[in-house]
Amino acid sequence: xxxxxxxxxxxxxxxxxxxxxxxxxxxxxxxxxxxxxxxxxxxxxxxxxxxxxxxxxxxxxxxxxxxxxxxxxxxxxxxxxxxxxxxxxxxxxxxxxxxxxxxxxxxxxxxxxxxxxxxxxxxxxxxxxxxxxxxxxxxxxxxxxxxxxxxxxxxxxxxxxxxxxxxxxxxxxxxxxxxxxxxxxxxxxxxxxxxxxxxxxxxxxxxxxxxxxxxxxxxxxxxxxxxxxxxxxxxxxxxxxxxxxxxxxxxxxxxx
Amino acid sequence: xxxxxxxxxxxxxxxxxxxxxxxxxxxxxxxxxxxxxxxxxxxxxxxxxxxxxxxxxxxxxxxxxxxxxxxxxxxxxxxxxxxxxxxxxxxxxxxxxxxxxxxxxxxxxxxxxxxxxxxxxxxxxxxxxxxxxxxxxxxxxxxxxxxxxxxxxxxxxxxxxxxxxxxxxxxxxxxxxxxxxxxxxxxxxxxxxxxxxxxxxxxxxxxxxxxxxxxxxxxxxxxxxxxxxxxxxxxxxxxxxxxxxxxxxxxxxxxxxxxxxxxxxxxxxxxxxx
Numbered sequence: 234x235x236x237x238x239x240x241x242x243x244x245x246x247x248x249x250x251x252x253x254x255x256x257x258x259x260x261x262x263x264x265x266x267x268x269x270x271x272x273x274x275x276x277x278x279x280x281x282x283x284x285x286x287x288x289x290x291x292x293x294x295x296x297x298x299x300x301x302x303x304x305x306x307x308x309x310x311x312x313x314x315x316x317x318x319x320x321x322x323x324x325x326x327x328x329x330x331x332x333x334x335x336x337x338x339x340x341x342x343x344x345x346x347x348x349x350x351x352x353x354x355x356x357x358x359x360x361x362x363x364x365x366x367x368x369x370x371x372x373x374x375x376x377x378x379x380x381x382x383x384x385x386x387x388x389x390x391x392x393x394x395x396x397x398x399x400x401x402x403x404x405x406x407x408x409x410x411x412x413x414x415x416x417x418x419x420x421x422x423x424x425x426x427x428x429x430x431x432x433x434x435x436x437x438x439x440x441x442x443x444x445x446x447x448x449x450x451x452x453x454x455x456x457x458x459x460x461x462x463x464x465x466x467x468x469x470x471x472x473x474x475x476x477x478x479x480x481x482x483x484x485x486x487x488x489x
Numbered sequence: 490x491x492x493x494x495x496x497x498x499x500x501x502x503x504x505x506x507x508x509x510x511x512x513x514x515x516x517x518x519x520x521x522x523x524x525x526x527x528x529x530x531x532x533x534x535x536x537x538x539x540x541x542x543x544x545x546x547x548x549x550x551x552x553x554x555x556x557x558x559x560x561x562x563x564x565x566x567x568x569x570x571x572x573x574x575x576x577x578x579x580x581x582x583x584x585x586x587x588x589x590x591x592x593x594x595x596x597x598x599x600x601x602x603x604x605x606x607x608x609x610x611x612x613x614x615x616x617x618x619x620x621x622x623x624x625x626x627x628x629x630x631x632x633x634x635x636x637x638x639x640x641x642x643x644x645x646x647x648x649x650x651x652x653x654x655x656x657x658x659x660x661x662x663x664x665x666x667x668x669x670x671x672x673x674x675x676x677x678x679x680x681x682x683x684x685x686x687x688x689x690x691x692x693x694x695x696x697x698x699x700x701x702x703x704x705x706x707x708x709x710x711x712x713x714x715x716x717x718x719x720x721x722x723x724x725x726x727x728x729x730x731x732x733x734x735x736x737x738x739x740x741x742x743x744x745x746x747x748x749x750x751x752x753x754x755x756x757x758x759x760x761x762x763x
Binding site for chain 1: 549551585594596601604639757
């Protein structure tokens with residue numbers, strides 16, 4: 234276990250160094266969520282077309298947009314892995330005696346840090362737009378933990394796709410194919426109650442829904458988690474562990 | 490553990506018995522028996538697609554064999570992959586040092602993944618940088634390095650944990666003659682001062698001739714011939730060059746085969762190092 238932590242930490246450190254050295258990715262990834270909040274969110278809030286109960290619409294979608302940006306930045310993690318494969322970095326890591334689980338977990342954890350930076354951006358935009366953000370430290374810590382877990386889920390999912398498709402071209406196609414449906418088949422920009430029955434079923438097996446549900450309660454004053462935090466976190470942890478197990482099996486195949 | 494009692498595996502750095510790997514219908518490596526003693530620099534030659542890379546990938550535990558067995562550093566590659574990984578160092582044909590990090594950071598990563606104790610890390614890293622002549626550029630980003638420096642850094646990473654055996658997949662591909670000679674020189678030092686065994690693949694006849702103690706030429710997944718370079722030349726008569734030897738045993742000229750992806754990869758590596 235000590236070995237697992239030390240090795241994972243080595244992988245995380247490297248990712249953080251790179252992130253700090255070249256933050257352009259963070260900045261470019263921040264643009265899309267800002268557009269969703271400032272343009273889409275504000276316009277729809279005026280229109281009052283979507284019934285979100287007690288919450289005003291901008292409050293409602295802020296956690297949804299945070300989750301979206303977590304999903305969108307994590308889901309392309311696989312591209313980086315394919316790039317590393319083409320460079321020979323994957324081979325080098327796999328020839329080392331490090332546990333395969335440390336290599337995969339380290340990547341997932343590093344993705345979590347990226348997600349937390351996204352969260353920071355969204356908090357700032359939300360404050361500027363007078364979204365009723367909860368600012369008690371405990372709530373913020375819980376939001377960051379959820380974001381961490383969400384990023385870990387989607388980056389590991391992305392890693393699995395990368396292991397299966399192995400080329401950038403195919404990955405790009407599949408990445409696009411998955412992200413938008415996952416986003417729309419979730420409670421990010423409208424409540425589950427408004428969905429037709431078939432869509433609600435899809436949304437309920439979509440892990441993104443549970444991330445958003447947790448964030449909605451933790452991030453917004455007056456927001457509530459429909460499923461309850463226990464369910465949200467249990468589902469997310471379960472999904473992450475399942476994905477991790479699959480990824481640990483598939484990752485070594487990248488070297489073949 | 491002892492898959493071949495008639496040999497003396499303890500004296501052999503690498504010992505394979507009928508090692509085979511198939512990809513679908515293609516038999517990339519076909520019942521290869523290879524016996525490499527400790528302390529040698531051993532060269533694997535062959536046209537693209539002859540099975541060199543698959544051979545190295547099996548011996549470094551990246552690819553599992555379809556059948557047959559192999560011991561590396563005394564450990565079975567199938568039963569004890571973790572022990573094999575601890576005993577070896579590997580430099581991929583591709584450029585595997587991280588350009589976005591400094592040499593020092595690249596070495597730190599290796600040190601941590603190989604579980605070197607914290608107290609030893611900085612000494613080891615310092616020594617490795619010194620040995621590879623990179624001390625002055627240790628804090629520069631690797632993307633600013635020349636091709637030869639990148640290769641030497643990769644060697645430093647591969648030898649940091651003092652492996653018994655080094656695997657090098659085309660170590661001097663894409664390097665200019667000066668850089669090539671520097672890499673050879675460092676490899677000889679690793680052999681002499683650390684007693685490392687080196688298994689490398691190459692397309693470079695000069696490298697095979699001057700650097701390698703022994704050579705094996707592969708052709709369509711099988712070994713055509715094994716021997717010391719001088720003996721291989723002598724075997725084909727006076728005035729024979731190693732190019733002639735290669736053409737004789739590898740079924741034609743050096744670059745006549747190879748898949749599109751292999752060629753693309755080689756060119757990419759050459760471009761990034763050049």
